Amino acid sequence: MKVWITGSNGQLGWELQRTAPSNLTVVATDVDAIDITSRQHIDAWMVKHEPAVIINAAAYTAVDKAEDQAESATAVNRDGVAQLAQGAQGNGTRLIHVSTDFIFDGKQHRPYQPDDRPNPLGVYGASKWAGEQAVREVLGDTALIIRTAWVYSAHGHNFVKTILRLARERDELGIVADQVGTPTWANGLAKAIWRFVERPELTGTYHWTDAGVASWYDFAVAIQEEAQALGLIDRTIPIRPLQTHEYPTPAKRPAYGVLEKSATWHALGIEYPVQWRAALREMLRGLKTL
Numbered sequence: 001m002k003v004w005i006t007g008s009n010g011q012l013g014w015e016l017q018r019t020a021p022s023n024l025t026v027v028a029t030d031v032d033a034i035d036i037t038s039r040q041h042i043d044a045w046m047v048k049h050e051p052a053v054i055i056n057a058a059a060y061t062a063v064d065k066a067e068d069q070a071e072s073a074t075a076v077n078r079d080g081v082a083q084l085a086q087g088a089q090g091n092g093t094r095l096i097h098v099s100t101d102f103i104f105d106g107k108q109h110r111p112y113q114p115d116d117r118p119n120p121l122g123v124y125g126a127s128k129w130a131g132e133q134a135v136r137e138v139l140g141d142t143a144l145i146i147r148t149a150w151v152y153s154a155h156g157h158n159f160v161k162t163i164l165r166l167a168r169e170r171d172e173l174g175i176v177a178d179q180v181g182t183p184t185w186a187n188g189l190a191k192a193i194w195r196f197v198e199r200p201e202l203t204g205t206y207h208w209t210d211a212g213v214a215s216w217y218d219f220a221v222a223i224q225e226e227a228q229a230l231g232l233i234d235r236t237i238p239i240r241p242l243q244t245h246e247y248p249t250p251a252k253r254p255a256y257g258v259l260e261k262s263a264t265w266h267a268l269g270i271e272y273p274v275q276w277r278a279a280l281r282e283m284l285r286g287l288k289t290l
């Protein structure tokens, strides 16, 4: 079976390639080879490769920049996704699309269920929600949408690598402590997606993150502690918990972004999901050997 991964240079695209089951044929492209905003690119690629499955890991992910670049964010996250869905429909291909907790407003105090009401706070979230809607409009119930959150990987830019750098450069840090969610290693997400690939009957909307809950502050403290234990950094600096208003950003972020995953774990037969801190430790171990 042939699987096409878009956004192959991103965090998830990279982990998908590293974890691909050997019985599958994987073709992977990023924007330099196939720009998903180009219907021509997509059609030509589909004709040439005839993939049975598309995993869309391509996205405009610059949350703050998106506030001033709504057109670019929408072109990729809504229109590009719609075109992939159309390409999939025309060829009887299964589309697995990845979305985000940022489609929710974070005003809830219990984990978000897949069918909870979306209400994005910013341009990025709105463009991703529009992309989900486009997928459902074109492919109805046959598509699979997997929402995730707080993704990091050894490859690419993310919070873990930023904290490691700041721990070396600064003498202290202030990190937001009143926004909570679940840090998620892209490696675990990629492996979950491969399990979905093996289960064509699973369609609709599912949530995937690592298990547990943390604030950005908790996450930063854990990164520092785990990295020091592994010898990735040789000192720890004091980290101060901040409130959101003390660290203003162009885009508003959900205060509560925990996703309910029990339906996913049940569907995939996962009895003991990996807690976010164990996943972080594993990622840092890998980073040490890179």
Ligand SMILES: NC(=O)c1ccc[n+]([C@@H]2O[C@H](COP(=O)([O-])OP(=O)(O)OC[C@H]3O[C@@H](n4cnc5c(N)ncnc54)[C@H](OP(=O)(O)O)[C@@H]3O)[C@@H](O)[C@H]2O)c1
Pocket: 006, 007, 008, 009, 010, 011, 012, 013, 030, 031, 032, 034, 035, 036, 037, 056, 057, 058, 059, 060, 061, 076, 080, 098, 099, 100, 101, 128, 147, 148, 149, 150, 151, 152, 156, 157
């Ligand atoms: N990162 C997170 O914390 C997070 C949280 C929740 C959900 N998600 C979702 O998870 C998925 C994967 O995220 P990620 O963290 O792996 O993102 P990422 O590291 O930013 O990777 C996205 C990739 O897509 C590429 N891309 C951008 N525009 C494209 C286009 N027009 N055509 C083809 N490729 C294009 C990017 O290339 P350039 O870098 O050259 O632009 C990049 O290589 C996305 O759907 C994202 O919305 C991410």
